[in-house]
Amino acid sequence: MHGIAFRFFISAALYVLIGMALRIYMAASGDHAMTPVHAHLNLVGWASMGLFGLYYHNVPGAAQTRLANFHFWVSSIGLWMMVPGIALAITGGPEGLAAGSSFVVIAGMLLFVFIVWRSRGAVSELA
Numbered sequence: 001m002h003g004i005a006f007r008f009f010i011s012a013a014l015y016v017l018i019g020m021a022l023r024i025y026m027a028a029s030g031d032h033a034m035t036p037v038h039a040h041l042n043l044v045g046w047a048s049m050g051l052f053g054l055y056y057h058n059v060p061g062a063a064q065t066r067l068a069n070f071h072f073w074v075s076s077i078g079l080w081m082m083v084p085g086i087a088l089a090i091t092g093g094p095e096g097l098a099a100g101s102s103f104v105v106i107a108g109m110l111l112f113v114f115i116v117w118r119s120r121g122a123v124s125e126l127a
């Protein structure tokens with residue numbers, strides 16, 4: 001695995017490591033307020049970005065495009081906004097960052113829909 005696929009997968013693995021560590025810290029401290037942060041680090045970070053990585057590994061033609069690189073950055077920046085954004089919103093802070101992040105994250109997913117659609121019929125590594 002290399003290129004965009006590797007970048008997505010290594011980031012995803014790092015996000016779930018942080019998500020797990022956060023959850024263990026929460027369990028130890030007895031403060032469960034940050035569960036939505038844990039959930040989104042793991043599901044937007046690990047599950048979704050990990051799946052993007054597997055897709056790009058499986059369909060190299062889709063990975064070798066500038067749009068795939070853009071998709072990586074939009075998805076990453078969306079998560080980097082979402083995690084502190086949710087934490088701020090939960091702790092009674094401003095909700096703007098969480099709200100803004102939702103548009104960046106959904107823009108990343110829209111890009112992915114387009115990339116998958118555009119690579120229909122592409123040769124799969126697994127085929």
Ligand code: HEM
Pocket residue numbers: 016019020021023024027032035038039040042043046047
């Ligand atoms: C060290 C590993 C993990 C620990 C100790 C852990 C622990 C927990 C606990 C105790 C909760 C319940 C929180 C509550 O209801 O207050 C929770 C919620 C959740 N966890 Fe984890 N978790 C771990 C890894 C994961 C992973 C790998 C994923 C996803 C890939 C995940 C996804 C979620 C989600 C989505 C929720 C929210 C569920 C809901 O809203 O009902 N967790 N976790």
Ligand code: HEM
Pocket residue numbers: 035036037039040043044047048101102103105106
């Ligand atoms: C634009 C992207 C997203 C936005 C704006 C968003 C927003 C939210 C909000 C506002 C909640 C309620 C939190 C609460 O009531 O405490 C929530 C919960 C949840 N979301 Fe998301 N979400 C997004 C993407 C995702 C994705 C992609 C997944 C899964 C792959 C996901 C999985 C969950 C789960 C499992 C919960 C329940 C977790 C909990 O109870 O803490 N979300 N989300």
